[in-house]
Amino acid sequence: MAETITYTLVKSGIGSTKKIRATLTGLGLTRMQKTTTRKESPEIRGMLNKVAHLIRVEEN
Numbered sequence: 001m002a003e004t005i006t007y008t009l010v011k012s013g014i015g016s017t018k019k020i021r022a023t024l025t026g027l028g029l030t031r032m033q034k035t036t037t038r039k040e041s042p043e044i045r046g047m048l049n050k051v052a053h054l055i056r057v058e059e060n
Contacts, residue, residue: 006037
């Protein structure tokens with residue numbers, strides 16, 4: 001597995017449930033095309049899987 005993971009918000013969270021929007025905020029994705037890099041962990045992976053339809057993930 002990669003040490004860090006980079007992800008970008010490519011679709012809007014508007015119209016999603018409150019839980020999905022809260023997950024995006026927790027991941028640091030507050031606006032479109034924002035890219036964030038984090039250390040990989042099971043918690044981050046779970047959050048990314050929950051919003052996989054809204055983001056693009058790149059493993060470093």
